[in-house]
Amino acid sequence: MSNFLEIKNISKNYFNQKKVNVLKNLSYKFKKGKIYSLVGPSGSGKSTLLNILSLIDRPSKGNLVFDSKKINFDDRKINDQIRSNYIGIIYQEKNLLNDFTAIENISIAGIANGKSSKESLLISEKILKKLRLINRSNHFPSQLSGGENQRIAIGRVLINSPNIIIADEPSGNLDQKNAKEFFKLLFNLKSKKRIIIYATHNRYFANLADCRLQLINGKLKSINARK
Numbered sequence: 001m002s003n004f005l006e007i008k009n010i011s012k013n014y015f016n017q018k019k020v021n022v023l024k025n026l027s028y029k030f031k032k033g034k035i036y037s038l039v040g041p042s043g044s045g046k047s048t049l050l051n052i053l054s055l056i057d058r059p060s061k062g063n064l065v066f067d068s069k070k071i072n073f074d075d076r077k078i079n080d081q082i083r084s085n086y087i088g089i090i091y092q093e094k095n096l097l098n099d100f101t102a103i104e105n106i107s108i109a110g111i112a113n114g115k116s117s118k119e120s121l122l123i124s125e126k127i128l129k130k131l132r133l134i135n136r137s138n139h140f141p142s143q144l145s146g147g148e149n150q151r152i153a154i155g156r157v158l159i160n161s162p163n164i165i166i167a168d169e170p171s172g173n174l175d176q177k178n179a180k181e182f183f184k185l186l187f188n189l190k191s192k193k194r195i196i197i198y199a200t201h202n203r204y205f206a207n208l209a210d211c212r213l214q215l216i217n218g219k220l221k222s223i224n225a226r227k
């Protein structure tokens with residue numbers, strides 16, 4: 001299967017009082033059709049790596065190859081376009097715009113990516129049905145539970161059918177029941193055309209992935225990949 005996303009000898013350093021070498025010369029090929037979990041202690045660099053994969057942050061050294069093309073991290077405009085066309089991102093919280101309803105939150109994401117508002121609203125309705133949240137369409141984020149907020153965040157991603165979904169501890173604030181529901185929906189998005197990568201502290205959810213990655217002392221290890 002094609003290597004849609006590949007990192008080559010990526011390092012990331014931060015300079016606080018002293019130099020911190022967070023990622024050390026990482027190389028890895030992510031394959032379409034697979035789901036990856038990323039584990040590692042707090043501060044091991046999971047978010048740093050995911051932010052590089054989402055083209056939000058840049059590596060200190062090394063390359064990222066996306067769809068056979070080397071990313072130029074100086075080219076912010078093109079990278080922003082690549083992100084909005086191909087990458088959907090879900091964080092632990094605050095994925096939604098507070099002043100907009102659930103359905104607006106989803107449709108705005110579609111409009112921002114070039115869909116007409118009419119088309120966007122129609123798709124958003126379908127997505128809300130699929131997420132079993134149609135009865136929450138007109139609720140604002142503050143009127144939704146944490147679990148509902150995170151499910152709407154999936155909707156925001158889904159409307160643009162991204163080839164890559166990146167989720168950084170998306171169930172970190174959810175109880176087990178809501179977390180299970182979240183991951184069930186996320187795993188429903190598995191497709192031959194798509195890579196899904198999520199960071200988690202939860203061993204149970206980490207083990208559901210096709211490939212489990214672990215960050216430890218700045219190195220990436222593939223552990224017990226199912227395929």
Ligand SMILES: Nc1ncnc2c1ncn2[C@@H]1O[C@H](COP(=O)(O)OP(=O)(O)O)[C@@H](O)[C@H]1O
Pocket residue numbers: 014015016020022040041042043044045046047048049
């Ligand atoms: N913007 C930054 N400036 C300086 N140090 C940072 C910055 N972002 C992260 N770090 C440091 O990099 C390390 C990895 O952080 P992070 O990627 O957030 O880890 P994780 O997501 O695994 O908890 C930590 O030691 C953190 O303090």
Ligand SMILES: [Mg+2]
Pocket residue numbers: 046047048168
């Ligand atoms: Mg983190």
